[in-house]
Amino acid sequence: MTNTVMVEKAKVSKINEVDFDNLPFGSVYSDHMLVCDYKDGKWNAPKIMPYQPLTLDPSAKIFHYGQSIFEGMKAYKDDEGSIWLFRPLENFKRLNKSAKRIAIPELPEEYFMEGLTTLLQLDSDWIPQNPGSSLYVRPFILASGTGFHASPADEYKFIIACAPSGAYFSGKVRVLIEENYSRAANGGVGYAKAGGNYAGQFYPTQLAIDKGYNQVIWTDDNTHEYIEEAGAMNIFVRINDTLITGPTSDRILDGITRKSILDIAEDEGIATEVRKISVTEVVEAAKNGSLKEMFGAGTAAVVSPIAGFGYKETDYDLPELTNSYASLLKKRITDIQYNRAEDKFGWRYKV
Numbered sequence: 001m002t003n004t005v006m007v008e009k010a011k012v013s014k015i016n017e018v019d020f021d022n023l024p025f026g027s028v029y030s031d032h033m034l035v036c037d038y039k040d041g042k043w044n045a046p047k048i049m050p051y052q053p054l055t056l057d058p059s060a061k062i063f064h065y066g067q068s069i070f071e072g073m074k075a076y077k078d079d080e081g082s083i084w085l086f087r088p089l090e091n092f093k094r095l096n097k098s099a100k101r102i103a104i105p106e107l108p109e110e111y112f113m114e115g116l117t118t119l120l121q122l123d124s125d126w127i128p129q130n131p132g133s134s135l136y137v138r139p140f141i142l143a144s145g146t147g148f149h150a151s152p153a154d155e156y157k158f159i160i161a162c163a164p165s166g167a168y169f170s171g172k173v174r175v176l177i178e179e180n181y182s183r184a185a186n187g188g189v190g191y192a193k194a195g196g197n198y199a200g201q202f203y204p205t206q207l208a209i210d211k212g213y214n215q216v217i218w219t220d221d222n223t224h225e226y227i228e229e230a231g232a233m234n235i236f237v238r239i240n241d242t243l244i245t246g247p248t249s250d251r252i253l254d255g256i257t258r259k260s261i262l263d264i265a266e267d268e269g270i271a272t273e274v275r276k277i278s279v280t281e282v283v284e285a286a287k288n289g290s291l292k293e294m295f296g297a298g299t300a301a302v303v304s305p306i307a308g309f310g311y312k313e314t315d316y317d318l319p320e321l322t323n324s325y326a327s328l329l330k331k332r333i334t335d336i337q338y339n340r341a342e343d344k345f346g347w348r349y350k351v
């Protein structure tokens with residue numbers, strides 16, 4: 001593969017300012033970023049440059065119409081110092097699926113993959129090796145084209161920025177099953193990683209936090225009878241020994257962690273079901289003791305166990321299990337990601 005990515009290196013590295021033993025999540029950035037401009041009807045070759053602020057016109061459509069999408073992925077370093085990604089083509093495909101829905105021009109695969117791998121090689125010292133740490137990689141596209149007219153922009157920027165990060169959140173969370181607000185609707189943009197989807201979650205999530213919960217469990221917008229996602233993660237429920245997750249749809253995002261967990265669970269001989277999960281079923285299962293586990297699944301936290309949930313002014317606790325599916329599945333997926341185990345599914349990608 002001939003590399004077409006132009007590189008302008010940072011004059012001084014900021015790496016000595018970073019305490020790699022106490023990394024936050026997603027708030028320290030590496031030395032370089034990738035920028036690729038869409039102009040005159042085409043995506044131009046990507047450039048790598050020192051990490052820096054952007055200059056945008058106040059009439060750039062990102063500010064007015066929220067035309068923006070993103071991805072979230074991680075780069076891992078194994079004990080030998082080799083760099084790995086996890087199913088990166090899935091992120092690329094989903095970026096373009098989101099792009100299409102938000103009327104953003106689709107990006108060529110080689111710009112994404114070459115840009116990403118070149119950037120990771122250049123900033124490889126920024127990939128932490130401490131347990132649970134990784135380089136969080138944030139590819140995104142924003143409308144830089146100008147105009148107050150409510151129509152798609154004619155210029156865009158595709159950017160990849162990287163943040164060396166510690167483990168996302170290790171404690172168990174308490175969640176509130178939402179009865180009023182919705183994250184997504186049929187015919188809407190819930191399946192896309194579109195910026196506005198997350199802005200719309202902040203207020204209802206804050207209301208849940210004010211009531212003493214950590215996160216919201218989103219229910220379907222029409223009836224609020226079915227549980228759909230856990231914050232910005234897919235949700236799994238274990239009733240007796242069956243692991244259940246909702247089917248992807250306009251409203252439920254097609255998470256890479258979700259589908260990897262389904263494959264690993266199957267490989268472990270765990271019974272899985274992909275079907276609608278009603279709130280009534282979860283409440284009944286909590287009452288009769290068949291509700292064993294609930295957890296969120298997504299790139300950042302991988303698996304985020306739920307300690308209990310609130311619904312209609314009542315709190316329900318989940319049991320403390322020693323051999324949870326959550327910990328088993330998290331171990332199997334992270335062992336593949338960090339190159340500690342055989343990759344029988346072919347998910348690892350060497351940078």
Ligand SMILES: *Cc1c(COP(=O)(O)O)cnc(C)c1O
Pocket residue numbers: 072193229231232233234253254255256257258297298299300
């Ligand atoms: C990103 C995201 C997920 C998880 O997707 P992964 O590919 O597993 O990181 C789930 N739900 C929502 C709403 C998301 O934005």
